[in-house]
Amino acid sequence: xxxxxxxxxxxxxxxxxxxxxxxxxxxxxxxxxxxxxxxxxxxxxxxxxxxxxxxxxxxxxxxxxxxxxxxxxxxxxxxxxxxxxxxxxxxxxxxxxxxxxxxxxxxxxxxxxxxxxxxxxxxxxxxxxxxxxxxxxxxxxxxxxxxxxxxxxxxxxxxxxxxxxxxxxxxxxxxxxxxxxxxxxxxxxxxxxxxxxxxxxxxxxxxxxxxxxxxxxxxxxxxxxxxxxxxxxxxxxxxxxxxxxxxxxxxxxxxxxx
Amino acid sequence: xxxxxxxxxxxxxxxxxxxxxxxxxxxxxxxxxxxxxxxxxxxxxxxxxxxxxxxxxxxxxxxxxxxxxxxxxxxxxxxxxxxxxxxxxxxxxxxxxxxxxxxxxxxxxxxxxxxxxxxxxxxxxxxxxxxxxxxxxxxxxxxxxxxxxxxxxxxxxxxxxxxxxxxxxxxxxxxxxxxxxxxxxxxxxxxxxxxxxxxxxxxxxxxxxxxxxxxxxxxxxxxxxxxxxxxxxxxxxxxxxxxxxxxxxxxxxxxxxxxxxxxxxxxxxxxxxxxxxxxxxxxxxxxxxxxxxxxxxxxxxxxxxxxx
Numbered sequence: 001x002x003x004x005x006x007x008x009x010x011x012x013x014x015x016x017x018x019x020x021x022x023x024x025x026x027x028x029x030x031x032x033x034x035x036x037x038x039x040x041x042x043x044x045x046x047x048x049x050x051x052x053x054x055x056x057x058x059x060x061x062x063x064x065x066x067x068x069x070x071x072x073x074x075x076x077x078x079x080x081x082x083x084x085x086x087x088x089x090x091x092x093x094x095x096x097x098x099x100x101x102x103x104x105x106x107x108x109x110x111x112x113x114x115x116x117x118x119x120x121x122x123x124x125x126x127x128x129x130x131x132x133x134x135x136x137x138x139x140x141x142x143x144x145x146x147x148x149x150x151x152x153x154x155x156x157x158x159x160x161x162x163x164x165x166x167x168x169x170x171x172x173x174x175x176x177x178x179x180x181x182x183x184x185x186x187x188x189x190x191x192x193x194x195x196x197x198x199x200x201x202x203x204x205x206x207x208x209x210x211x212x213x214x215x216x217x218x219x220x221x222x223x224x225x226x227x228x229x230x231x232x233x234x235x236x237x238x239x240x241x242x243x244x245x246x247x248x249x250x251x252x253x254x255x256x257x258x
Numbered sequence: 259x260x261x262x263x264x265x266x267x268x269x270x271x272x273x274x275x276x277x278x279x280x281x282x283x284x285x286x287x288x289x290x291x292x293x294x295x296x297x298x299x300x301x302x303x304x305x306x307x308x309x310x311x312x313x314x315x316x317x318x319x320x321x322x323x324x325x326x327x328x329x330x331x332x333x334x335x336x337x338x339x340x341x342x343x344x345x346x347x348x349x350x351x352x353x354x355x356x357x358x359x360x361x362x363x364x365x366x367x368x369x370x371x372x373x374x375x376x377x378x379x380x381x382x383x384x385x386x387x388x389x390x391x392x393x394x395x396x397x398x399x400x401x402x403x404x405x406x407x408x409x410x411x412x413x414x415x416x417x418x419x420x421x422x423x424x425x426x427x428x429x430x431x432x433x434x435x436x437x438x439x440x441x442x443x444x445x446x447x448x449x450x451x452x453x454x455x456x457x458x459x460x461x462x463x464x465x466x467x468x469x470x471x472x473x474x475x476x477x478x479x480x481x482x483x484x485x486x487x488x489x490x491x492x493x494x495x496x497x498x499x500x501x502x503x504x505x506x507x508x509x510x511x512x513x514x515x516x517x518x519x520x521x522x523x524x525x526x527x528x529x530x531x532x533x534x535x536x537x538x539x540x541x542x543x544x545x546x547x548x549x550x551x552x553x554x555x556x557x558x559x560x561x562x563x564x565x566x
Contacts, residue, residue: 030337052366053285053286053287053441053443054285054441054442054443055441065336065337065503065505065508066286066336066337066503067286067336068285068286068287068336068441069286069503070287070440070441070496070498070499070502070503070552073440073441073498074555075555079439079440079441079442080442081442081443081444081446081447082285082310082366082370082442082443082444083370083371083374083444083447086366086367086370086371087367087385090367091367091385091386091387114363114392114393114396119392119395119396121350122348122349122350123349123351124349125333125340125344125345125348125349126333126340127332127333127334127340128330128331128332128333128363129331129332129363129364129365129366129391129393130311130331130332130365130366131332131365131366131367132365133365133367133387133388133391133393134365134366134367134385134386134387137386137387137389138386138387159392159396160390160391160392161391161392161393162391163389163390163391166390175389175390179386179389179410179411180386180410181386181389182386
């Protein structure tokens with residue numbers, strides 16, 4: 001019998017596990033930050049953490065409060081200017097995984113973190129791209145981590161900040177090749193309810209349902225009729241070790257996990 | 259005082275003019291709060307504020323009415339939420355009959371590339387970004403460009419040349435030779451791109467200290483107009499090795515900034531009613547300041563060699 005855990009904890013643990021076998025990871029703010037730091041302590045000890053603020057090979061001793069926390073500098077392999085980081089590390093093609101979150105995602109993994117509503121007269125002004133636009137284009141793989149709701153998993157995003165599989169895999173592949181992108185597009189979307197990968201058509205497909213989540217919940221929190229894998233499986237529950245790391249080391253105040 | 263050393267009041271009065279494009283750079287690290295507060299206090303007007311991450315300082319400056327336009331790439335309170343005073347100048351429901359803030363938006367790489375083009379005196383900087391996004395539609399200054407050497411198309415951004423760039427640093431000598439360690443952001447690019455540069459430092463050091471470690475010099479005095487000595491001038495952001503981010507303030511700012519009256523009351527209490535940074539630090543209190551002091555992690559030293 002495993003310990004009880006929250007939806008956020010399951011999401012963080014599932015995202016961390018997806019990093020097994022990856023080498024160089026560009027870390028984003030918020031949930032990606034804790035997921036990547038968990039992976040480094042579990043499935044991917046050799047993971048090189050890259051922060052857009054200009055750090056390669058970070059060894060944060062505490063969970064960074066922001067992507068520019070001083071703890072990412074002390075003990076790092078290298079501190080570089082942001083021009084070098086974006087030009088030599090990302091645009092040069094050295095980043096295996098870019099982690100992104102967003103306010104809206106569509107079935108093809110295109111992301112909006114800019115505005116809700118019309119750009120010129122927004123209902124809600126969001127933070128905007130930051131590095132998300134070029135991470136989506138130049139990180140070899142993009143991992144998305146977001147909570148499901150019909151407000152965020154939408155038929156049509158209000159603004160395309162970060163390209164995913166555009167209108168489908170075939171079109172996206174041709175455009176990426178012609179444009180010399182390093183990226184192969186989104187490879188996984190980890191939510192509070194399950195784990196989605198992308199099928200041959202470039203559309204999100206639910207492969208794992210988290211323990212306790214139901215398909216009814218999945219359908220009720222997504223604005224399109226989702227594709228469900230015929231071999232849908234249950235995500236293994238967080239282990240005691242994973243939960244201890246999250247609760248005691250990475251997020252002792254429960255900022256991300258409540 | 260010798261060289262370019264000036265008070266914050268004089269540096270801002272002499273070098274920041276109404277209508278200027280002003281860049282206060284420093285990516286989460288070394289954010290020039292003391293300089294921003296002085297700009298508010300002197301009631302500068304019609305500024306175009308440029309900064310990758312406007313952060314709390316531009317939220318406060320825009321609430322203080324200094325700006326007509328904002329150039330940026332990520333608009334948030336890092337790790338906390340949104341920038342509420344700025345949103346009130348952008349979202350029509352909140353702007354109402356007021357004057358909306360003009361915005362010009364890029365990605366991080368786009369902003370860094372703009373400063374780099376500006377610093378290198380180039381007409382544009384090409385980058386592999388913006389493909390298949392709505393950003394070039396939102397900002398027509400982001401334009402596709404065909405390579406003169408192949409049939410590839412990439413995107414270009416124009417140079418950004420601020421009238422004045424202000425940066426905060428650990429130390430400089432009286433001539434403005436400036437050393438930074440920790441995150442470097444785009445301070446070097448933004449300073450070289452500017453017509454005028456103000457460097458605000460935690461500590462004024464002898465020229466010999468700078469010359470003993472020339473690899474750490476990020477900005478030469480050659481391009482610096484004024485050096486302001488202002489300990490804790492980056493609070494509530496941090497200075498690597500000197501003090502940590504005061505996260506309590508980043509959290510406190512969210513409810514304050516959600517309410518226009520509370521925002522203005524905060525500006526009165528912490529900016530207008532104080533005559534400068536020393537008074538601000540006094541008001542914060544020694545206990546709060548002491549709590550931000552990190553443990554020690556000195557670098558090893560290197561031997562540059564003595565060649566005669």
